[in-house]
Amino acid sequence: xxxxxxxxxxxxxxxxxxxxxxxxxxxxxxxxxxxxxxxxxxxxxxxxxxxxxxxxxxxxxxxxxxxxxxxxxxxxxxxxxxxxxxxxxxxxxxxxxxxxxxxxxxxxxxxxxxxxxxxxxxxxxxxxxxxxxxxxxxxxxxxxxxxxxxxxxxxxxxxxxxxxxxxxxxxxxxxxxxxxxxxxxxxxxxxxxxxxxxxxxxxxxxxxxxxxxxxxxxxxxxxxxxxxxxxxxxxxxxxxxxxxxxxxxxxxxxxxxxxxxxxxxxxxxxxxxxxxxxxxxxxxxxxxxxxxxx
Amino acid sequence: xxxxxxxxxxxxxxxxxxxxxxxxxxxxxxxxxxxxxxxxxxxxxxxxxxxxxxxxxxxxxxxxxxxxxxxxxxxxxxxxxxxxxxxxxxxxxxxxxxxxxxxxxxxxxxxxxxxxxxxxxxxxxxxxxxxxxxxxxxxxxxxxxxxxxxxxxxxxxxxxxxxxxxxxxxxxxxxxxxxxxxxxxxxxxxxxxxxxxxxxxxxxxxxxxxxxxxxxxxxxxxxxxxxxxxxxxxxxxxxxxxxxxxxxxxxxxxxxxxxxxxxxxxxxxxxxxxxxxxxxxxxxxxxxxxxxxxxxxxxxxxxxxxxxxxxxxxxxxxxxxxxxxxxxxxxxxxxxxxxxxxxxxxxxxxxxxxxxxxxxxxxxxxxxxxxxxxxxxxxxxxx
Numbered sequence: 001x002x003x004x005x006x007x008x009x010x011x012x013x014x015x016x017x018x019x020x021x022x023x024x025x026x027x028x029x030x031x032x033x034x035x036x037x038x039x040x041x042x043x044x045x046x047x048x049x050x051x052x053x054x055x056x057x058x059x060x061x062x063x064x065x066x067x068x069x070x071x072x073x074x075x076x077x078x079x080x081x082x083x084x085x086x087x088x089x090x091x092x093x094x095x096x097x098x099x100x101x102x103x104x105x106x107x108x109x110x111x112x113x114x115x116x117x118x119x120x121x122x123x124x125x126x127x128x129x130x131x132x133x134x135x136x137x138x139x140x141x142x143x144x145x146x147x148x149x150x151x152x153x154x155x156x157x158x159x160x161x162x163x164x165x166x167x168x169x170x171x172x173x174x175x176x177x178x179x180x181x182x183x184x185x186x187x188x189x190x191x192x193x194x195x196x197x198x199x200x201x202x203x204x205x206x207x208x209x210x211x212x213x214x215x216x217x218x219x220x221x222x223x224x225x226x227x228x229x230x231x232x233x234x235x236x237x238x239x240x241x242x243x244x245x246x247x248x249x250x251x252x253x254x255x256x257x258x259x260x261x262x263x264x265x266x267x268x269x270x271x272x273x274x275x276x277x278x279x280x281x282x283x284x285x286x287x288x289x290x291x292x293x294x
Numbered sequence: 295x296x297x298x299x300x301x302x303x304x305x306x307x308x309x310x311x312x313x314x315x316x317x318x319x320x321x322x323x324x325x326x327x328x329x330x331x332x333x334x335x336x337x338x339x340x341x342x343x344x345x346x347x348x349x350x351x352x353x354x355x356x357x358x359x360x361x362x363x364x365x366x367x368x369x370x371x372x373x374x375x376x377x378x379x380x381x382x383x384x385x386x387x388x389x390x391x392x393x394x395x396x397x398x399x400x401x402x403x404x405x406x407x408x409x410x411x412x413x414x415x416x417x418x419x420x421x422x423x424x425x426x427x428x429x430x431x432x433x434x435x436x437x438x439x440x441x442x443x444x445x446x447x448x449x450x451x452x453x454x455x456x457x458x459x460x461x462x463x464x465x466x467x468x469x470x471x472x473x474x475x476x477x478x479x480x481x482x483x484x485x486x487x488x489x490x491x492x493x494x495x496x497x498x499x500x501x502x503x504x505x506x507x508x509x510x511x512x513x514x515x516x517x518x519x520x521x522x523x524x525x526x527x528x529x530x531x532x533x534x535x536x537x538x539x540x541x542x543x544x545x546x547x548x549x550x551x552x553x554x555x556x557x558x559x560x561x562x563x564x565x566x567x568x569x570x571x572x573x574x575x576x577x578x579x580x581x582x583x584x585x586x587x588x589x590x591x592x593x594x595x596x597x598x599x600x601x602x603x604x605x606x607x608x609x610x611x612x613x614x615x616x617x618x619x620x621x622x623x624x625x626x627x628x629x630x631x632x633x634x635x636x637x638x639x640x641x642x643x644x645x646x647x648x649x650x651x652x653x654x655x656x657x658x659x660x661x662x663x664x665x666x667x668x669x670x671x672x673x674x675x676x677x
Binding site for chain 1: 348351352353372373374378379380382383384386388389390391399400403404444447448
């Protein structure tokens with residue numbers, strides 16, 4: 001017997017409303033801007049895909065995208081291995097555990113603009129502990145003038161701020177491994193590397209995937225900290241996509257191109273996250289399949 | 295393969311706070327495990343069995359005493375240099391590796407040549423009956439197949455001196471337990487590894503082992519063949535722990551000729567009496583005396599006045615046996631009757647003197663010529 005009951009839709013309605021207000025309607029507003037031009041006064045002209053073509057062809061966008069990709073790549077290359085290494089080195093029992101966990105959680109509790117301000121002051125050559133210290137050692141360091149120094153400052157700041165997240169995720173995976181696996185590995189004469197490769201890494205793979213995705217998305221969208229520390233400079237050397245986007249939308253008030261750029265930006269993040277997810281979840285399946293096929 | 299000698303061995307786990315004294319997890323003991331023997335280490339949970347096993351394999355370093363393999367002191371050698379195989383309660387497989395790679399793992403770690411590894415792995419796969427599944431991922435196997443792989447990683451090595459099992463059949467389905475245990479016995483007969491099998495299941499212990507070591511509260515109470523443990527338990531704990539139901543243990547008095555349970559005369563055999571008299575047990579008041587008799591050795595008849603009368607409390611049907619719960623004086627005891635036996639209304643008891651054992655302070659009163667007696671066993675520490 002077929003039961004028809006349209007009242008079920010009522011149950012879904014609150015959720016639909018929340019999703020619509022929080023995601024769909026703002027996104028559609030952006031889509032609306034991206035295909036029109038305006039000179040103010042609430043007058044709009046249909047321009048089709050013109051803004052998208054302009055953004056995709058612009059050198060400014062290419063440069064910002066390359067900088068952002070490079071930044072994310074460096075962040076992942078440093079924070080993921082470093083986070084795993086720290087998690088492996090952390091104690092598993094005793095008083096030291098709570099101490100380490102609190103120490104690790106501290107940077108995560110600091111608001112982003114405060115982190116930016118801390119490092120902005122910390123790195124200043126005139127009054128900052130780091131900047132002044134390096135200067136007095138005779139090292140020529142100035143993040144407001146030198147591109148490399150600016151990048152180094154931003155990367156060290158991000159590593160300081162976010163490696164803890166990777167550490168905590170990996171640590172939670174590591175402590176869930178039963179002691180008997182390590183005992184079996186000792187019986188089998190496994191080296192430290194073999195223990196990591198065949199016991200620890202497979203067991204933390206799921207949390208590591210979350211760590212990689214979170215760190216990729218966050219670093220690819222980074223805005224507040226470089227805005228506070230370098231403001232995108234010197235020149236445009238630390239102008240990432242997010243900073244560029246805000247300049248275009250708020251600074252120049254080019255709503256059409258900015259909306260098109262937002263959508264492209266959004267799609268890139270979605271695409272790259274999907275690529276990471278697919279690669280990391282299919283790695284073992286491929287390994288097993290190729291073994292089985294031999 | 296090797297004989298294993300535990301010399302003056304004892305272990306305390308480290309105290310949680312400094313200064314506090316922790317009781318022994320394992321009381322001082324001396325024990326020799328003969329080369330090629332199949333031993334079972336039997337005892338209730340938490341009695342120190344696993345600690346003892348981990349000390350042999352080197353996962354735990356003993357706080358006192360030495361561990362000798364074939365006379366060589368290995369106390370300070372790490373696990374990987376002791377050439378011990380160990381199978382744990384829960385199967386351990388390397389999830390991301392195939393069955394064959396799991397078996398090859400301990401050999402690769404030891405840097406063997408590929409040709410040798412492949413040959414050994416192929417041989418072990420056949421031995422375990424997993425030859426068709428060599429390239430499957432180990433993660434996808436059932437618990438019993440995973441446990442076979444855990445065992446296989448020990449069998450694949452040629453240098454193994456002993457295989458230790460720590461309750462390996464806990465997570466295995468009952469109908470597969472028999473099968474795996476039979477395979478273990480076959481492997482033992484074929485290769486003659488020294489095997490030590492920890493369990494709290496007496497059926498497992500008695501069917502697997504040539505010799506059973508019974509432990510409780512960190513003390514080895516008796517080492518003997520399954521038959522000796524059943525017929526002449528040296529400690530009342532062994533008597534009550536082994537057998538289903540366990541041995542009847544009844545408080546008694548002893549006048550030099552026979553025992554009395556709540557005034558009821560129980561005959562003892564002449565040898566026991568003379569040993570007991572020799573130790574002055576009939577005059578002592580400080581020693582706690584008990585008799586022990588297996589439910590299987592208690593006979594019940596309906597003819598009045600041929601023996602002491604008992605009260606029948608309950609009858610339980612155990613399938614092939616009837617279990618009679620009786621009361622002699624103030625003390626409960628059990629008797630096993632064959633299935634279909636007639637249950638008398640006014641039961642009288644008959645104890646076979648040869649099967650009636652006398653215990654002084656829980657220890658068997660026996661002659662010193664008993665071959666099963668191991669002088670090494672120290673039971674003073676046992677509370």
